[in-house]
Amino acid sequence: MRLSRSFIPTLKETPAEAQIASHRLMLRAGLVRQVASGIYAWLPAGLRVLDNIATLVREEQAAAGAQEMLMPTLQSADLWRESGRYDAYGPEMLRIRDRHERDLLYAPTNEELITDLARQTIKSYRELPQMLYQIQWKFRDEVRPRFGVMRGREFFMKDGYSFDRDYESAVASYRRMMLSYMRTFQRMGVRAIPMLADTGPIGGELSHEFIVLAPTGESQVFYDSTLEELDYLKSDFSYENHEDLAAFHGLINSYYAATEEKHDEARWEAVPAANRRSGRGIEVGQIFYFGTKYSDKMNFRVAGHDGKTITPEMGSYGIGVSRLVGAIIEASHDEAGIIWPAAVAPFRAAILNLRVGDAGCDRVCEDIYAKFGGAALLDDRDERAGGKFADADLMGHPWQIIVGPRGVAAGTVELKNRATGTREEVSVESALSRVL
Amino acid sequence: MRLSRSFIPTLKETPAEAQIASHRLMLRAGLVRQVASGIYAWLPAGLRVLDNIATLVREEQAAAGAQEMLMPTLQSADLWRESGRYDAYGPEMLRIRDRHERDLLYAPTNEELITDLARQTIKSYRELPQMLYQIQWKFRDEVRPRFGVMRGREFFMKDGYSFDRDYESAVASYRRMMLSYMRTFQRMGVRAIPMLADTGPIGGELSHEFIVLAPTGESQVFYDSTLEELDYLKSDFSYENHEDLAAFHGLINSYYAATEEKHDEARWEAVPAANRRSGRGIEVGQIFYFGTKYSDKMNFRVAGHDGKTITPEMGSYGIGVSRLVGAIIEASHDEAGIIWPAAVAPFRAAILNLRVGDAGCDRVCEDIYAKFGGAALLDDRDERAGGKFADADLMGHPWQIIVGPRGVAAGTVELKNRATGTREEVSVESALSRVL
Structure with a gap:
């Protein structure tokens, strides 16, 4: 969604x-x-x-x-x-x-x-x-x-x-x-x-x-x-x-x-x-x-x-x-x-687009989003990053996949686990294999 | 079921x-x-x-x-x-x-x-x-x-x-x-x-x-x-x-x-x-x-x-x-x-065991039933064949797979299409490939 x-x-x-x-x-x-x-x-x-x-x-x-x-x-x-x-x-x-x-x-x-x-x-x-x-x-x-x-x-x-x-x-x-x-x-x-x-x-x-x-x-x-x-x-x-x-x-x-x-x-x-x-x-x-x-x-x-x-x-x-x-x-x-247990979470993950309108961020987000086939929530709102982080934590998705321009340039995204709070820079492939 | x-x-x-x-x-x-x-x-x-x-x-x-x-x-x-x-x-x-x-x-x-x-x-x-x-x-x-x-x-x-x-x-x-x-x-x-x-x-x-x-x-x-x-x-x-x-x-x-x-x-x-x-x-x-x-x-x-x-x-x-x-x-x-259209039928098929207790009929029925994974209704009641035919027609399953001792001996079942009424002697494999 x-x-x-x-x-x-x-x-x-x-x-x-x-x-x-x-x-x-x-x-x-x-x-x-x-x-x-x-x-x-x-x-x-x-x-x-x-x-x-x-x-x-x-x-x-x-x-x-x-x-x-x-x-x-x-x-x-x-x-x-x-x-x-x-x-x-x-x-x-x-x-x-x-x-x-x-x-x-x-x-x-x-x-x-x-x-x-x-x-x-x-x-x-x-x-x-x-x-x-x-x-x-x-x-x-x-x-x-x-x-x-x-x-x-x-x-x-x-x-x-x-x-x-x-x-x-x-x-x-x-x-x-x-x-x-x-x-x-x-x-x-x-x-x-x-x-x-x-x-x-x-x-x-x-x-x-x-x-x-x-x-x-x-x-x-x-x-x-x-x-x-x-x-x-x-x-x-x-x-x-x-x-x-x-x-x-x-x-x-x-x-x-x-x-x-x-x-x-x-x-x-x-x-x-x-x-x-x-x-x-x-x-x-x-x-x-x-x-x-x-x-x-x-x-x-x-x-x-x-x-x-x-x-x-x-x-x-x-x-x-x-x-x-x-x-x-x-x-x-x-x-x-x-903090949703994975089995009942409304979405398995949120994909946070930190720069909506940036061609690279948009493309990476859409690619990831398509892989989930409806099981992820794409935060494509034209809002500040802080608001997106807060809403993702509030909604409690087990995973957050955070897509920003610096990561896109380096071929990485940030992967946050809601329950443990750990954040890691990983490749898109690695993020997908962890979450899906 | x-x-x-x-x-x-x-x-x-x-x-x-x-x-x-x-x-x-x-x-x-x-x-x-x-x-x-x-x-x-x-x-x-x-x-x-x-x-x-x-x-x-x-x-x-x-x-x-x-x-x-x-x-x-x-x-x-x-x-x-x-x-x-x-x-x-x-x-x-x-x-x-x-x-x-x-x-x-x-x-x-x-x-x-x-x-x-x-x-x-x-x-x-x-x-x-x-x-x-x-x-x-x-x-x-x-x-x-x-x-x-x-x-x-x-x-x-x-x-x-x-x-x-x-x-x-x-x-x-x-x-x-x-x-x-x-x-x-x-x-x-x-x-x-x-x-x-x-x-x-x-x-x-x-x-x-x-x-x-x-x-x-x-x-x-x-x-x-x-x-x-x-x-x-x-x-x-x-x-x-x-x-x-x-x-x-x-x-x-x-x-x-x-x-x-x-x-x-x-x-x-x-x-x-x-x-x-x-x-x-x-x-x-x-x-x-x-x-x-x-x-x-x-x-x-x-x-x-x-x-x-x-x-x-x-x-x-x-x-x-x-x-x-x-x-x-x-x-x-x-x-x-x-006569249920396939897309809404409660069961895709009924499997009619015409001789419950006969080892061959029971085995063939159970084999077929297992293949459907819940999408078929197995008529395993100890009843006369006539009652089973009538109930299957009444319930309107798109297909009936009829298993009797003669067919089992010959390696075949009878396949009935509810909408057209056609009945054919076919192998178990052929019945499954038609219905599933």
Whole structure:
């Protein structure tokens, strides 16, 4: 993308309403704009981050055998009356009445709808297990929206649901999603720590939260640092094998990790002192096993292998896709701006043309830009070098390729790594081979 | 995808509520399920079609220089009060009140919101032109939703908006989108005819509708068949060149095409008799040039080159993404089911294992399936051949690769082309090279 023609409105001033770094930086870097309280428009650079995160989620969901589908944002209140949650859910649920005076709601989660679809479709234990997910906009009418996309009202979320024939298979589904989540977060370049959690309004017996460490997090957390160092991508745990999944779950459970509500001083004291980490954390995902809670209430039964009916066991699995954009920034920024992990960065590199209109600089920039095929942002604005440096740091591209007249004469460009701050004079070829 | 493990619930019976072919076939082929009046869940196979259509739209929008962004589904009523449309829009607008008694609405279109974002951001004529678009869910509270996704309430739509410094540039943007749309529809495998149209509630001076011919269409249309035969992909009209765009627009205008409301008998009589086509049509897109209608009302001004302020000229550009799924089926089906154009088909091919459990059939099927890397559907259900043939025809895969014990012994498979119905005995290699 050429910055001179792009809709990426960076701001020099810090917006007064933004209290935390990610909110400030998302506004200043031109990623989002608020259009109503807790409701945001995603501008082109912001959408690229959201898409990158969603793509990683999709790839890992597919690898774990989950099928993508898409549920509507609005649904009938009747299903939620069946489960009893229409009345139980607080004023966070946005209730809507249509022109025929029928009650609708903007779904904050979809246990009822997916159970309804499953009971229409799945008639036999032979059609189980099923693992379905979507990435869709949801709404929670927060009383006091704040922190930008971290606690907005309209938010983008992956929600998945498993249906299994028995407890053993359901727990395997739960563990499969846990493994998938650890791989997903690691690929995004953030370290999320899995922690045993309360089940809250979804209910159920077993739940884990996935927490990214950041000073502005909403909860205090305590964990063994080994959990940050496990390599979930290289580990040999198979998604298919129940024993593998049990071993993986056991490994996770063997290291201490808890939020404040679940903190156990005795177990914490048993963690080697060098491994103890505590700090604030942001929840970016949560998974639940809740057995037959919804299938029972909504009368979802299938034929079992012995002719008797069985009630499928369920779990649900959430990742806060739009929230992750904020959480990643909270975990990865400095005074100058965002430091994007490469896997989610809106652009792999910025090409900074320090002398727009100079034939040599223009030619070198265009040559480099063409090589990236859309993955780089070309700063071709007629602006001073200082402004370009500041904007590139603010936007947080992993690499900056800086093209000035002196370098062009010498056949070199300057290559800056945003995370380390190192700058080197290198040939164009060498810059490209490093970055591409 | 393996059909035995998939959430693709095909139906043998025709659902009573479905009045038209696309609605019947989308339910029977397991693409969607209705979850409330005019509100649908997209099951895995349906979502693949929706995604394929959206991908083609994105590719052609990018080629035409449009930038993707994403606006929220809900917005404040205040912006629509500024334009005067909050009161002018009928009961089709879904009006919502949040917990703080603030008026929200579920956007049916986004001229106000995009104008608000543009006026916050664009301050000088030098930042124009800008072309922005999104693909997002919208809501229109139809009094009588029907015809499945063709006239649903929650629908998926691409809406784009252009901002230009003057009339000439604005008309060039309009023409660029017109060319982009013709290419997009042609790539999808449907023939959409561009027709001069009324501007309706969006307003403005110039508008074209894009109409797919189908017996169940909502309007009667009349056009010169040359418009069906122009090759918009091979034509040399550049997106960049204003003269090229004017020539393209002139070419389109030189052939007669009108809906009933705009029909002109005298001009129709002048069309060579062999070229006259009339029939029912389904609108799948519409574009508008409306000048300063919104920028003026919402006080969007930028600095001009001479120091005076100018009011940007605008246009808006819609494609009904979810509606297209229905429209394509209306235009391309037979008694047995859907006939997907290859570019939008959920699966390029179905592999039909006629003897599941037979070592030879299983091995040949798995080998072929692996070659497709997810682009084929493997019918590995333990069912009779007749049911598999019927489901494959119903689902409308462009190709069927039929694997039975006799063929396996002879080293061949049967290859069926869904559109032509031809069946041939060919080697596995030859089947793969034809289909992949």
